[in-house]
Amino acid sequence: MRQQLAEWDQAGREQAAIRAAEQHLMQPWPAAEDIGAEARMYLEQAEGIMVEDGAGNRLIDGPAGMWCVNLGHRHEGIARVLYNQAMELSYCSPWYTMSKQAVELSQRLAAHAPGDLNHVFFTTGGSSAVETALRFMQFYNNVLGRPEKKRIVTRGGAYHGSTYLSASMNARPRDGDWMDQARDLVLHLSEPKPAPGLDAAGQRALTARLAQEFRDLIAREGAASIGAFVAEPVQASGGVVIAPEGYLREMRQICAEHDILYISDEVVTAFGRLGHVFASEAVFGIQPDMITFAKGVTAGYFPLGGVMISERLLERIRQSNHPEACFAHGLTYTSHPIGCAVALKVLDLLEAGDLERVRRLEPLFRARLESLRDLPIVKEVRSIGLMACVELATGKSDAASLAIEQKMGKRVDLHCQKLGLLVRPLINMCVISPPFIIDEAVIERMVAILREGILATIADLQ
Numbered sequence: 113m114r115q116q117l118a119e120w121d122q123a124g125r126e127q128a129a130i131r132a133a134e135q136h137l138m139q140p141w142p143a144a145e146d147i148g149a150e151a152r153m154y155l156e157q158a159e160g161i162m163v164e165d166g167a168g169n170r171l172i173d174g175p176a177g178m179w180c181v182n183l184g185h186r187h188e189g190i191a192r193v194l195y196n197q198a199m200e201l202s203y204c205s206p207w208y209t210m211s212k213q214a215v216e217l218s219q220r221l222a223a224h225a226p227g228d229l230n231h232v233f234f235t236t237g238g239s240s241a242v243e244t245a246l247r248f249m250q251f252y253n254n255v256l257g258r259p260e261k262k263r264i265v266t267r268g269g270a271y272h273g274s275t276y277l278s279a280s281m282n283a284r285p286r287d288g289d290w291m292d293q294a295r296d297l298v299l300h301l302s303e304p305k306p307a308p309g310l311d312a313a314g315q316r317a318l319t320a321r322l323a324q325e326f327r328d329l330i331a332r333e334g335a336a337s338i339g340a341f342v343a344e345p346v347q348a349s350g351g352v353v354i355a356p357e358g359y360l361r362e363m364r365q366i367c368a369e370h371d372i373l374y375i376s377d378e379v380v381t382a383f384g385r386l387g388h389v390f391a392s393e394a395v396f397g398i399q400p401d402m403i404t405f406a407k408g409v410t411a412g413y414f415p416l417g418g419v420m421i422s423e424r425l426l427e428r429i430r431q432s433n434h435p436e437a438c439f440a441h442g443l444t445y446t447s448h449p450i451g452c453a454v455a456l457k458v459l460d461l462l463e464a465g466d467l468e469r470v471r472r473l474e475p476l477f478r479a480r481l482e483s484l485r486d487l488p489i490v491k492e493v494r495s496i497g498l499m500a501c502v503e504l505a506t507g508k509s510d511a512a513s514l515a516i517e518q519k520m521g522k523r524v525d526l527h528c529q530k531l532g533l534l535v536r537p538l539i540n541m542c543v544i545s546p547p548f549i550i551d552e553a554v555i556e557r558m559v560a561i562l563r564e565g566i567l568a569t570i571a572d573l574q
């Protein structure tokens with residue numbers, strides 16, 4: 113395709129872009145039959161909470177990009193920071209230099225992080241943050257003279273990234289069907305998903321059963337072979353799965369008893385999605401050994417992630433018998449000054465009111481989404497902070513109905529798109545995680561569109 117995007121007139125631009133994408137652009141998660149032919153919605157611009165497609169239709173950005181554009185699109189203040197930082201110091205090598213912005217950000221993150229998590233290793237996003245945490249666990253155990261303590265425990269429904277080790281933990285439907293995973297290194301526990309409407313006693317019983325499952329696994333496999341337990345505080349891409357009451361505290365306690373490092377994957381939940389900079393302690397009452405983060409740290413304006421690491425772990429390494437040991441790990445864009453400058457601005461904005469805003473909007477957001485429960489195909493609504501999932505079911509268990517169920521999220525999404533809302537479809541689920549700048553009126557509008565989209569889906573099925 114010789115023609116350049118810029119030369120196309122507005123009317124033809126969207127179609128031409130889709131044709132060009134089919135020939136040249138490979139998108140994430142393509143099915144084999146769709147590689148090079150799966151058109152995605154073509155966006156030309158966005159402002160605040162709205163995105164605009166090639167035909168000029170404006171839609172509410174229900175998923176905030178990919179749980180990341182938390183402060184909205186076209187944020188003048190953040191854009192200025194990007195520009196100014198590029199003009200001041202656009203890059204410096206983390207191997208032998210460091211920037212004021214990286215140092216200041218490390219200080220501010222340490223002040224927000226729970227317990228003694230006072231060091232940060234910056235990466236380029238969430239997968240590289242998780243990969244870094246796991247490689248650090250390996251290094252830590254090598255230095256402590258226990259190279260066999262490396263296996264990783266994770267849960268059904270988990271999503272931790274797309275690099276080899278992080279992806280080896282992924283355990284949602286189809287994650288491992290056609291992709292290699294380091295299966296010898298990873299052990300899976302059950303998805304911590306309470307049944308719809310489970311009462312407090314049922315939640316406690318489920319927590320006890322899941323904790324026992326972890327204890328049994330440790331007894332069977334041996335604590336000496338297990339280096340880390342990795343858990344999202346809320347399983348995001350698994351469908352906003354909120355573990356039963358007390359579950360994360362129990363798992364934390366079991367890890368401490370067996371010297372297994374607890375890695376809290378806060379790639380989605382950190383930086384305000386649950387109303388706090390980090391959610392592990394503020395919301396769930398746990399102090400992990402490491403916290404991974406990305407996405408919201410730069411509100412989607414620059415690729416940045418990182419791992420908060422406990423002082424206690426670093427001290428054990430410093431005190432080891434191997435002063436020559438090297439954590440041979442680093443990325444060209446580790447501690448990127450533009451990413452760090454943007455993150456400092458994002459922290460300013462969160463501290464100045466956006467964290468409080470999320471906490472204030474949470475009850476209304478939950479109540480409005482829960483109002484969808486009266487619809488016959490809505491099986492469950494899960495919501496915490498400003499993230500929610502509407503799970504759909506036909507109520508029938510024959511093969512044809514189950515096949516329809518697999519695509520129900522997508523069906524609702526397509527109807528909602530026509531009505532002016534983007535949702536994130538996940539098999540039979542619709543995930544909503546709007547930018548924090550949303551207000552009461554837009555929440556009402558979003559839920560009204562979702563209702564219409566679900567009703568249109570019900571009509572399709574009749």
Ligand code: PLP
Pocket residue numbers: 237238239240242271272273274344348349377378379380406407
């Ligand atoms: N961890 C969690 C919990 C995630 O949800 C994701 C991405 O959605 C990742 C890690 C991977 O992050 P990234 O896509 O920035 O590599």
